[in-house]
Structures are given as C-alpha cells and as structure tokens.
Amino acid sequence: MGANAASADANADADLDQAVQAARINAARDTLLFTLARAEALLKRLGGPAKEADKSLPPGFLVEIMSVREQAEEALASNDVSSRATWTQWALEERGQAESRANALFTQAASNPAALRDLRTHLNKWRYIERLIEQLDPAYHQGRSDVGGVA
Numbered sequence: 848m849g850a851n852a853a854s855a856d857a858n859a860d861a862d863l864d865q866a867v868q869a870a871r872i873n874a875a876r877d878t879l880l881f882t883l884a885r886a887e888a889l890l891k892r893l894g895g896p897a898k899e900a901d902k903s904l905p906p907g908f909l910v911e912i913m914s915v916r917e918q919a920e921e922a923l924a925s926n927d928v929s930s931r932a933t934w935t936q937w938a939l940e941e942r943g944q945a946e947s948r949a950n951a952l953f954t955q956a957a958s959n960p961a962a963l964r965d966l967r968t969h970l971n972k973w974r975y976i977e978r979l980i981e982q983l984d985p986a987y988h989q990g991r992s993d994v995g996g997v998a
Contacts, residue, residue: 885898886946889953893956894963896964903968903970916982919979920982923982942977945973
C-alpha cells in the first residue's frame, strides 16, 4: 500500500470520527432541549428503570387516554376545528401537569430512590400525551412546541 493510499485511509477515518462525534453532539443537544427527553436521560442517570423495561402506567390512565384518543380521532376525521382545539388544549394542559409532576418526583427521588419507579410510570404517561399532541398537530415538532413551554 502506497503512502497516498495510507493517507487517504487516515483522512477517511478522521472524517468518520468527526461525523460520529457530530452525531453524538446533536443527540446530546436534542436531549437537553426537549423536556421529556431530558427527564428520560436524568431518570436513566439516577438508575431508574428504562422505558423498555417498565411500561407501567398509572391506574386508569390507559382507559382514559384510549377514550380521549378516540374522541380526538373523531374530531380529526370530521375536521371539527373546535373539537380539535379543545383536545389540543387538554393535551397541552396535561403536558404541563406532567412536567410539574416529574419535577416533584425528581425532588422526591433525591431522598427516596423508590420514587424512581413512580417517575418511570409517570414518564410513560407523559409519552402518551406527547403522542396525542403529535396526532392532533401534524406540524408538531418538539423543537417548536416543547422548548420553554411554547405551544
């Protein structure tokens, strides 16, 4: 192998390393910018259960969210702007409450590690709310809607 080929290989490796590092930086940036992603990362850092390992939800929530989604889907299918706005407002309020509750649970987890399991359950619920917001607003993007609570 000639010197030019070795140099080209080294440059390709350096470019790949830079691309991988840039991807990691972008992923970290997204985690810090988006409230739910930040909460997920902090829960993981504190040793709490991963969302893949614990899919629990608060009692009664699954039935509630299924009913809400059904009504929201009806509003979407009928192009009922008023009903869609009502469900969007409901979901945004639920998201605000979810963020406040997560903050309280993180505070509890500092002195009570058992609170990490409750936090996992709560973050699972929060993800359902985020999916509803996405369904109600096809233009939704966390970068526009989640940062700083701007809806």
